[in-house]
Amino acid sequence: MSVIAPNFKFSEFVKSILDNVFWMLLIFVLIGIPAVMISLFYIDLPVINGELLTPFLALTWLADPSRTLPILKSFMTTDLFRIAAFPGFGFAALLAAGTIFIERKMLAKLQLRVGPFYCGKVEGILQLMGDGLKLISKEIIIPAKADKPIFWAAPVIFVATAAAFVALIPVAPGWVVADVDVGLLAVFAIIGFFPIITILSAWSSNSKFPFIGGIRALHQMVSFEIPLILSLLGVVILTGTLNLSEIVASQSNFPWIIFLPIGAIIFFITILAELERIPFDLPEAESEIVAGWLTEFSGMIYGLVQLGTYLKLYAFAGLFVVLFLGGWTGPMIWPPFPEEIITNGIVMGPITMKIPGLPVFSQEMLNGVMWFVIKTVGVIFFILLPRGVFPRIRIDMLLSLGWYKLIGLAFVNIFIALGLLYAGVLGPGGLL
Amino acid sequence: MADATFLALSVITIGSAIAALEMRSLIYGSIALMGTLGGIAGFFLLLDSPFVAMFQLAVYVGSIAVLILFTVMLVKRELIFKKIEDKRRKFVGIALMLVFMIALGSIIMDSGIKSITTTEPAVDFRNIGADFLTYYWPALILMALILTGSVTGALVLARREDVEDEQRTD
Known part of the structure; x- marks a missing residue:
């Protein structure tokens, strides 16, 4: 007799499983298959190897491991995969989760602490998963006189906006x-x-600390947007395009940080201010105003805001890499896919397995992604670093820094770019 | 497809404009105003001018709507608004608007806009920039002067000699 379930009977257990299987099969036959059939009228099915990929063919191929690759490859060209998985949300969320863990560990080391340690035995590597489970299972408490629609919508819109930035x-x-x-x-x-969402969520919680934090966030973000935009104009002047891919392609020989270091420094400082990170973390100054505009958030709402914040961090770091560090350009050090696997297949003793559809990714793409990730992680490291080093500055110092110094320096940067352009050194038709 | 998008955008734009006027809550009114401005950005996207659409979003939704929201949050509503329910004025206003819209619509429909067909590609924003710096430079200079004048005027108005900042030491 088990202690946990004293009335456990094996026959009952088997019967319940069979019951579930019966109902699932019945519902699938009555509702699932007709729904699939109806939706097939409206979906453009891909053509792979000269055959129209119907669901039945797809199931046949998926059952054979050596024939699944073409299906996966055709799925990778769809918009859904791009938005949800690789260059979009999933990739960014993975990097963001890594960032959270690295930040906690690194900050602990900087302050001679241990940091997350027990969860997952090895250096607390499962701490993040534990925190996520905790946030999901916690109750979401809404303040009594809060404006409920805005309070609920603001975190979701925050994540959506950050995801749009990532895209x-x-x-x-x-x-x-x-x-x-x-x-x-x-x-x-x-x-x-971002400032609109921040101020709306701060206002909607109908509490004093969030509102003070929201007003601070609004001041900070709106005033640092101007040097941010101005500092990027130098790159636009030199490349003559606003398309980010073309800006990366223009840096195949040298990154723009060599010629526009002032712009890069201004952009980095404004990134810190837009992300509300120390030394500019006045909107969520925990020693003054509890947690700033995040005070009233609890449970998964707070989790969503954190996710959005770190997606934003990744996106800003990626933008820095794209504009100043040359994006995916870098020496080709990724090894080429072995040719004999494509031609001969994998030989394991007497068995030879030929896998059509290899290689899945081209060598250029893997090399580019590797360089992009290395550079982005480096920039994220430099964004995290001030948190262990600097104190928080006053809001009047922050605003005078933004309005007087950074805007002036941004104009200096623009004049440097114009000088390089008109001297004929860089830009369209330049020497380099 | 374009027609469905156009209809949806029109409904969003006009609906949120009406909502912005009619909402009792000022915050929701300003959110509805953002919907209107964003809908207009959508129209610019439909008209193949993403440059203008992005500026519409960045300037109107990103800055002006924020200013309105900020002002609304700092103002006590009871001090500046009195609730006047006047059905007669409302209906007269609606009637006036309808007359005006019908008149304008008939003028636009008669102007031959329905028979225009063009195969020219969308104008590149680089050409717009080049035009601004060559043919339309007086307008650009004039705009810059007006903006400078208004900023200077705002600074002069906001300046106060009698306030001493004691905390400031830098």
Whole structure:
């Protein structure tokens, strides 16, 4: 007799499983198959190896491991995969999760602490998963007089806006969710949404600390948007395009940080301010105003806001890499896919397995992604580093820094770019 | 497809404009105003001018709507608004708007806009920039002067001699 379930009977257990299987089969036959049949009228099915990929053919091929690759490859060219998985949300969320863990560990080491340690035995590597489970299972408490629709909608819109920002960042040649002609302007337009969401969520919680934090966030973000936009104009002047992929392609010989270091430094400082990171973390100054505009968030709402914040961090770091560090360009060090596997297949003793559809990714793409990730992780490291080093500055110092010094320096950067352009050194038709 | 998008955008734009006027809550009114401005950005996207659409989003939704929201949050509503329910004025206003819209619509429909067909590609924003710096430079200079004048005027108005900042030491 088990202690946990004293009335456990094996026959009952088997019967319940059989019951579930019966009902699932019945529902699938009555509802599932007709729904699939109806939806097939409206879906454009891909053609693979000269055959129309119906669901039945797909199931047949998926059952054979050596024939699944063409299906996966055709799935990878769809918009759904791009938005949800690779250059879009999933990839960014993975990097963001890594960032959270690295940040906690690194900050602990900087402050002579241990940091996450027990969860997952090895250096607390499962701490993040534990935190996620905790956030999902916690109750969401809404303040009594809060404005409920805005309070619920703000975190979701925050994540959606951050994901839209992520969608504009090109990761490898051709691997970008939205390759728009006015990509940089779209970035500016999306950045403009963050202060609105912040102030609305701060106002809707109907509490004093969030409102103070929201007002601070609004001041900070709106005033640092101007040097941010101005600092990027130098790159636009030299490349003559607003498309982010073309900006990366223009840096195949040298990154723009060599010629526009002032612009890169201004952009980095404004990134810190837009992300509300130390030393500019006045909107969520925990020693003054509890947690700033995040005070009233609890449970998964807070989790969504954190996810959005770190997606934004990844997107800004990626934008820095794209604009100043040359994006995916770098020496080709990724090994080429072995030719004999493509031609001869994998030989394991007497068995030879030929896998059609290899290689899945081209060598250029893998190399580009590797360089992009290395550079982005480096930039993220430099964004995280001030948190262990600097104190928080006053809001009047912050605003005078933004309005007097950074804007002035941004104009100096623009004049440097114009000088290089008119001297005939860089830009369209230049020497280099 | 374009027609469905156009209809949806029109419904969003006009609906949120009406909502912005009619909402009792000022915050929701300003959110509805953002919907209107965003809908207009959508129209620009439909008209193949993403450059203007992005500027519409960045300037109107990103800056002006934020200013309106900020002002609304800092103002006590009871001090500046009195609730006047006047059905007669409302209906007269609606009637006036209808007359105006019908008149404008008939003028536009008669102007031959329905028979225009063009195969020219969308104008590149580089050409717009080049035009601004060559043919339309007086307008550009004039705009710059007006903006400078208004910024200077705002600074002069906002300046106060009598406030001493004690905390400031830098």
